[in-house]
Amino acid sequence: MSTQDVLDQAVSALGGREALDAAVTETITATGWRRHPGWGTEPHKPEAVAEFAFTLVDEIGGPRYKLSLSAQTHLVPTELDYTEIGNGSTGHVKGIDFMFDPRPVDMAIPAWRVATRVRHFDLTSPLRLVRAMLVPGADVEANGHILTLRQAGRPDTHVHVDPRTGLPVRVETVEEHTPLGDATVAVLFEDYRRSGTVVVPFEVTITVDDVPVHQETRSGITVASTVLDDEFAVPEAEPVEASAAQMAFSQFSAEWILTYVYSGVRFYFDLQTKPLSDGPLDIAPGVKIVIGPSHNTLVVEMPDHTLAVESPLYGDYTSEALKQVKEAFPGKPLTEFVGTHFHYDHIGGIREFASNGGLTVYVGEPTAAFFENIFTRPYTVHPDTYATKPEPVTVKPVTDPVILPTADGGTLQIHRITSDHSDDMMIVYLSTAKIVFESDLWNPTPSMPRSGDQRGRLATQLYQEIVRLGLDVETVVGGHSGPDQTHAAPLAYLKTAAGL
Numbered sequence: 001m002s003t004q005d006v007l008d009q010a011v012s013a014l015g016g017r018e019a020l021d022a023a024v025t026e027t028i029t030a031t032g033w034r035r036h037p038g039w040g041t042e043p044h045k046p047e048a049v050a051e052f053a054f055t056l057v058d059e060i061g062g063p064r065y066k067l068s069l070s071a072q073t074h075l076v077p078t079e080l081d082y083t084e085i086g087n088g089s090t091g092h093v094k095g096i097d098f099m100f101d102p103r104p105v106d107m108a109i110p111a112w113r114v115a116t117r118v119r120h121f122d123l124t125s126p127l128r129l130v131r132a133m134l135v136p137g138a139d140v141e142a143n144g145h146i147l148t149l150r151q152a153g154r155p156d157t158h159v160h161v162d163p164r165t166g167l168p169v170r171v172e173t174v175e176e177h178t179p180l181g182d183a184t185v186a187v188l189f190e191d192y193r194r195s196g197t198v199v200v201p202f203e204v205t206i207t208v209d210d211v212p213v214h215q216e217t218r219s220g221i222t223v224a225s226t227v228l229d230d231e232f233a234v235p236e237a238e239p240v241e242a243s244a245a246q247m248a249f250s251q252f253s254a255e256w257i258l259t260y261v262y263s264g265v266r267f268y269f270d271l272q273t274k275p276l277s278d279g280p281l282d283i284a285p286g287v288k289i290v291i292g293p294s295h296n297t298l299v300v301e302m303p304d305h306t307l308a309v310e311s312p313l314y315g316d317y318t319s320e321a322l323k324q325v326k327e328a329f330p331g332k333p334l335t336e337f338v339g340t341h342f343h344y345d346h347i348g349g350i351r352e353f354a355s356n357g358g359l360t361v362y363v364g365e366p367t368a369a370f371f372e373n374i375f376t377r378p379y380t381v382h383p384d385t386y387a388t389k390p391e392p393v394t395v396k397p398v399t400d401p402v403i404l405p406t407a408d409g410g411t412l413q414i415h416r417i418t419s420d421h422s423d424d425m426m427i428v429y430l431s432t433a434k435i436v437f438e439s440d441l442w443n444p445t446p447s448m449p450r451s452g453d454q455r456g457r458l459a460t461q462l463y464q465e466i467v468r469l470g471l472d473v474e475t476v477v478g479g480h481s482g483p484d485q486t487h488a489a490p491l492a493y494l495k496t497a498a499g500l
């Protein structure tokens with residue numbers, strides 16, 4: 001069959017050309033859940049991120065939408081409840097969309113946030129997909145019953161048409177999902193039913209490398225033939241500057257970004273591209289920290305080299321952080337690395353550090369194989385430095401404490417600890433500075449916290465492990481900064497947060 005024949009078959013199955021042309025907006029009401037692969041206690045066990053309900057009104061042939069979403073998140077239990085309007089390169093959000101600060105906002109959103117959403121709506125709506133293929137000049141090609149849509153700035157979109165029914169049943173695209181590189185995102189459409197003039201799916205499932213990450217049951221889908229411009233009006237269209245890199249990120253990592261967004265972390269829309277300060281900050285003699293917008297890297301001076309703890313986020317950020325790591329102790333090459341745990345957001349840029357050459361990586365024994373795999377994966381969607389400059393890496397699984405001499409005559413100690421957060425958790429202790437570095441277990445606060453102010457029991461577990469290990473700690477340094485960019489706090493603050 002020709003491309004036109006397959007497309008005609010799909011158009012006919014969805015309700016016919018006349019009905020599709022007349023459908024200007026669609027309104028979708030749905031409930032569902034989102035899971036996060038590789039963010040649970042072990043790499044192959046997806047973490048429940050949120051249960052959600054939403055009503056979406058979107059312009060089928062355009063970049064305008066109004067999304068009213070409520071969700072119960074799990075990482076930090078929060079009730080998200082917001083309405084987001086996208087209108088081309090501008091947008092607005094009103095309500096609670098951020099788990100770390102669940103106070104209502106009423107603010108403009110950047111173009112790349114709108115673009116990420118639009119990509120997601122395209123992937124999950126047969127009406128939008130087919131409409132895009134019907135645009136004059138659209139780059140569409142059939143291979144059997146798979147229609148491939150090529151759009152500038154996006155990974156190719158492959159739409160599988162059921163030869164028997166003509167209905168689009170599966171959409172596939174390859175995105176970048178840090179730190180594993182190329183990942184196959186598939187959207188499955190099921191339970192097609194007639195709704196007015198069109199035929200639409202009421203069950204939508206998204207998988208990443210065959211792991212289900214998103215399921216929604218649509219209770220209502222209606223189309224309308226007119227568009228109410230008021231529906232998509234943005235209160236104040238203050239432009240938010242968009243870089244080309246941010247716009248590209250929104251398209252090649254759309255579902256990677258949205259997994260964080262469903263968990264209530266809006267900043268993943270942003271593509272962080274560099275640390276907050278121009279250079280690493282001093283913590284103690286021979287100890288520095290690179291402060292990122294959301295994640296930090298500890299840098300320690302060793303006798304003849306430098307050791308770094310954490311390579312956060314993704315290559316675009318870590319390549320800039322690496323410059324600060326390398327300038328922290330001039331003349332001492334970065335040759336050792338510690339990952340506190342396998343969660344993407346703390347080690348996503350590890351390949352950038354590895355491409356520097358000669359890197360030994362210390363990770364908790366349970367995830368050593370996961371880390372080995374990171375260095376063998378294809379990275380074609382958005383090639384990183386390592387893709388073109390692979391270097392040998394030594395992954396050292398940690399079971400018993402690793403004690404390394406530091407430049408100041410003391411030791412750097414890597415300890416495995418027990419934590420609800422992940423099975424491979426480790427902390428780093430510096431004996432001279434009496435510092436412990438940890439990630440995700442407690443974020444340092446600028447003043448004494450309220451007793452028991454912690455996520456689950458994570459602070460309690462951290463404190464108890466410090467005591468069990470007999471570490472003489474004065475200061476806790478965080479992979480995440482707490483309020484007011486506080487990256488370090490006295491041990492007594494942690495003890496109080498732990499409710500002890």
Ligand SMILES: [Zn+2]
Nearest residue numbers: 341343421440
């Ligand atoms: Zn984590």
